[in-house]
Amino acid sequence: MKFNTVKEVTSWKNFILNDDIYDLSHLNAQWVEYLDQTDEQKPIAYKFIVTYGLHCFTKDSDDISSEESQLLMYSAPKESRQFNFERYQLSKHLPSIIKSLGEKETLVCHAGYGKFATVKILDSNGREVDYYVAFAVFKEVKKLRLHVQSAYPKYEGIGKVKKVGFFVIAKNLLNNKKLPKP
DSSP states (O other): OOOTTOOSOSSOOOEEETTEEEOOGGGSOEEEEEEEOSSTTSOEEEEEEEEEEEETTBOOOSSSOHHHHHHHEEEOSSOEEEBOHHHHHHHTTHHHHHHTTTSTTSOOEEOSTTOEEOOEEEOTTSOEEEEEEEEEEEEETTEEEEEEEEEEEETTOOOSOOBOOHHHHHHHHHTTOOOOOO
């Protein structure tokens, strides 16, 4: 699929380390449609172009040597950061998490800076962890956009949050109204 109007990366190149290939195609841009059936007589479809940022699978790390840092460096058009194996493994869940934003079971809440976040997930060790998914919604060339800026585990929990309905966000965006604030 081509996303000519999108200013973010739409197709991530794989990360290669010691002949091991880490496929990042699950983070390529995609269309996601959400169906709001609050009014069963008049369901509303919201179609978003979804993109994912570099911070979903990279992390700055001060506790590694400069040689390790160079080996793990992943370069994107706007910045370079170290590839992070835990974030990479968790990122494989992002497409399904993003597709579930309209479901009641998915926690969508204010995350500060006008962004929203979500969800509990099992990490690579099988422990339940809060997976903080910070995303922004906006319009880009008259199209609805959702950009996941970062996603990472928060082992200390996310604390007290203020929930917000994803369809409230989508409806306000579509109708050029202000997005919900905490």
